[in-house]
Amino acid sequence: MVGIQVQEVMTDKFQKVDINAPLSEAIGIFEKEDPDLILVFDGNLYKGVLTQDLIIRSHLKWDPTKAKVRDVYKPAPVIKPDEDLSKAAKLMIEVDLRSLPVGESKAEIIGVINDMAVLEKVAETDFGKRKVEEFMTKDVVTLKPDDTVAKALATMRDHAISRIPIVDEEGKLEGLITLHDLIVRFIKPRFRAKAGELAGEKIPPFSMPLRDVMIRGVITILPDARVREAIATMRDNDIDGLVVVNENNRVVGILTVKDLLLPISKMTEKEARFYLQLGGDASLLSDFTRERIIEDIKRFVDGYEDLLGQEGIIYLHIRRFPEKFRGVHLYQARMRVVTDRGVFVATGETWGAIQAVHDALRAIERQLLQKAELEKDTRYAKRFLEKLGLS
Numbered sequence: 001m002v003g004i005q006v007q008e009v010m011t012d013k014f015q016k017v018d019i020n021a022p023l024s025e026a027i028g029i030f031e032k033e034d035p036d037l038i039l040v041f042d043g044n045l046y047k048g049v050l051t052q053d054l055i056i057r058s059h060l061k062w063d064p065t066k067a068k069v070r071d072v073y074k075p076a077p078v079i080k081p082d083e084d085l086s087k088a089a090k091l092m093i094e095v096d097l098r099s100l101p102v103g104e105s106k107a108e109i110i111g112v113i114n115d116m117a118v119l120e121k122v123a124e125t126d127f128g129k130r131k132v133e134e135f136m137t138k139d140v141v142t143l144k145p146d147d148t149v150a151k152a153l154a155t156m157r158d159h160a161i162s163r164i165p166i167v168d169e170e171g172k173l174e175g176l177i178t179l180h181d182l183i184v185r186f187i188k189p190r191f192r193a194k195a196g197e198l199a200g201e202k203i204p205p206f207s208m209p210l211r212d213v214m215i216r217g218v219i220t221i222l223p224d225a226r227v228r229e230a231i232a233t234m235r236d237n238d239i240d241g242l243v244v245v246n247e248n249n250r251v252v253g254i255l256t257v258k259d260l261l262l263p264i265s266k267m268t269e270k271e272a273r274f275y276l277q278l279g280g281d282a283s284l285l286s287d288f289t290r291e292r293i294i295e296d297i298k299r300f301v302d303g304y305e306d307l308l309g310q311e312g313i314i315y316l317h318i319r320r321f322p323e324k325f326r327g328v329h330l331y332q333a334r335m336r337v338v339t340d341r342g343v344f345v346a347t348g349e350t351w352g353a354i355q356a357v358h359d360a361l362r363a364i365e366r367q368l369l370q371k372a373e374l375e376k377d378t379r380y381a382k383r384f385l386e387k388l389g390l391s
Helices: 023-033 052-060 085-095 114-120 148-158 179-194 225-235 259-267 287-303 353-374 378-387
Strands: 015-018 039-040 045-050 099-103 110-112 165-168 173-178 241-245 251-256 274-280 314-323 326-338 342-351
Touching: 015 023, 023 039, 045 099, 052 179, 052 259, 085 099, 085 114, 085 165, 085 251, 085 259, 085 274, 110 114, 114 225, 114 259, 148 165, 148 179, 148 342, 165 251, 173 179, 225 241, 251 259, 259 274, 274 287, 287 314, 314 353, 326 353, 342 353
Parallel strands: 015 039, 274 314
Antiparallel strands: 039 045, 099 110, 165 173, 241 251, 314 326, 326 342
């Protein structure tokens, strides 16, 4: 445990909106007040949260001039004011939110707590003196300036990431692209064009090279910088991630808010080594399906603990398509397993959410067994060959 309670760093100032209000009302609050999130209520009862990212992505599904808050909001748990900050960090990772409502119950919301408040407070301890290289992601996916927007979007989808450094042939940093920026500039306009809002306005093509759209003057940090410095840099620039470069400006890592929340979250439960983060259409799953998926992933982690490593996060993005076969929806499960042993990415797509997750798990399993075989680990050689149908 960190030994610091949520109520010590929460704020009692927050924005709220009714679940039946038009989405335009929430958009107005974001434009005027610029909060991290808006709490959604049904009368006096808290129901969930609304973020700017949820609204931006909602433009791909709904006409924002007609949609209501209930079409876009996301359910999120309430954390009690006397909980430890490590519990807040754990919940933020699990539900993929940068802020959480604080209260004794859904009928007694007294404030919100955000990730930067947690990090700044914990950084006052010895945690803040540790080096960036301890927590950064070292297996960095990069692209070149001549690569296209289409390739960037495909890469982000395949690797389940939201930012990619752009580097030259020597690996030196030239720029950065983020999923948020690409959605706003390339995907959202196409949705609006279908609704007739962009008549006569040219939409930039997906074939555009990244050098023409990337962020220049990227904010960076050195691997031997202190965590305290990294947190202050992210806070001062209102960003949730930093590109880590060496003295020669070569990219050596990525440090995000989530990377720093993870070790803090593990202070609450020593036995919790892996965290599962569900996203996408996971909220549409039945309780039975969700619990079955969680249990199946837990068994998978337990079965491959010596290959997966000591700790990590499993990002699972569920997408439900409208197509049905015998009453069962078509699902896609995109899984990204980030551990101290490496990063493993896979996708499963079939009828039924549970089966789609199983297909993704089998693909991850093949990667693990192949890695063990390539490293000449004889304990897994037989199992690897069996998976390939060669024994």
